[in-house]
Amino acid sequence: MSKLATGLISALLLGATAIAQDTLQYDGETWQVAAADNGAVRVEQALGREALYISRAQAWRRDVDLQDFVLEYEYASTDESGFIGVNWRAADENALEQFYVRPHQSGQPDAAQYLPVLNGIAGWQIYAGPNEAQATDLPAREWIRVRIVAIGDAADIFVGDMETPLLHIADLGSETSGGAIGFYMSDRFWVEGTGSWFSNISIRPVTPQDRLIGESRETDPLPDTLIGNWAVSEAFDEALLDAGYSLPELDDERTRLAVEPNGIANLSRLAGPSQGANTVLAEVTLSAEEAMTRELSFGYSDRVRLYLNGEQIFAGNAGWRVRDHRHLGTIVRVDRVPLRLQGGANVLTAAVSESFGGWGVSASLDSFDGLSIDTD
Template structure:
């Protein structure tokens, strides 16, 4: 098996030439356990913690400056307290805005979503889109002590071990389709408390390293699920509608087709990120009927939606994180419905989906 971890060290001074995708990143080098990490040195300190050398990080991303990863094994020990903290691994990064992400939620010890897999595409996270048992898992943490983390990546699959000899989470389908890219550590803490890393190891697969986890069974996709959508270029949210009517001329917008993910949800960020105030895309469906009739559309979205039928607003909602109560996550499912009064002949259904944080997604099924 070829070594799929590419090293780019210059032995004399342990520096490397960074590719054009990352050439504009201005950061300092931090040497730790024979690795060189690039990031903000104000938020990272090499020190001793609980009897061993450790890298204390209080926030940000820290890239391994001397390697890219395709398939391989990443191991580290991490120590943290029970504060509201997120930390983990960025891998196969094509750019600062496009990568695979595996992370732990320190404050959710033993909870069903203590750890998360998600792709980041066009700079937009997607945990509200990927929230089934193939993307989240419970994990048991030992606070203020060392927790063993091991990640095995092969092809489009990954096994993640946390204080366990069996996979804590198996990811059966890494979503970005990036084959190789940069590797990094990251963390964010609402309370500004640190995470300590130790015993870093990144290596190629050996014959003993295998993907052993299996995909969890998930509910069947809904009957009537719409599997492809016609999606517009992004527009500012405040230009979409006025006084309960659609303001935009949809014929002047550019459109692309987007297939849903394996869970039936369309990740709208795959077509575009958010630039300036352009945080909204339109989804257009033309419906032909030979008589006037009512149809029920079940749907889910994040973060906000406006649904227009023949130019008139028939539904508006906000399912953003914490927008309904302090525990509301905004994960996407077919949890809402609207009755559509269709006229004889052609009907234009336009859905405006706006994003702030956590996942730009839409799913729908006819019933």
């Protein structure tokens, strides 16, 4: 299956191994469509109007190349299930902005979600706070209006209520300068027969009268002891970690990566995982005035092995549905481990492996007293 950077349209959610591509005409426009072998894109009558039907597929306006725009559409889900959304500022299939709704989570905190797709990874496990995900009612077989206003580095997203944005994104994540707009619908691989209709689609550049009116929701402040920068290696095969409890021998090439505004280092800013290269080393050097113990609080996705001065001190798996069928794998700093530091330089290394939903790490110490941090 070719990589479809619609985020949730993946082998896991499509349950498919082939993608058919074609074009169709809808509402006077040409749409480029791509459907899995169990999906479809077609024009049909639905709920009293002509609509674009999408099931486990995507439909793109490739003739559109906009950075600042107003997008309006209505959608209606066939069932109370699925991931129904839109990609925009799609520079290519691996770098874009994304918004979608989850009808099966209607009324829940993650009913609607924003995220950037970076290097082909839709990092919903990273962008899961109240400014990226929100509750809203999403009844099936009813037309629901959506409006997205994107200006500069920010966007307002309205769902149903056209007066107050459901989401205000103060810092769009993809850093693309424009691109195509496309709709998609996918679902979990064990759910069959679901789809969505789209209609009344309007895409236009912003005018001087268009404004962003939303405000960011208040979130807990980041700790003063957050590790704000990491030195990150090139990607390698996770199997190299299975040889023992010591770090594998790698070259010394490292790239400095700052954390996102939410305190998470989004490793997909540097690379996307591939077969045989799904793991990176993220490191910091802790210089201690004397021998001491500090507690590290951390979160990660999907798997991590922590090393202090080359020796493994922790291993864990927080991937989607790994711990139980409700486990989402979002990144929160809830795991803890003591760091028994020697006087002088100590290298803390997180070997982070990715499968699905977000590649990242976040960590803070209980105190910086007697410590300095270096990521160079």
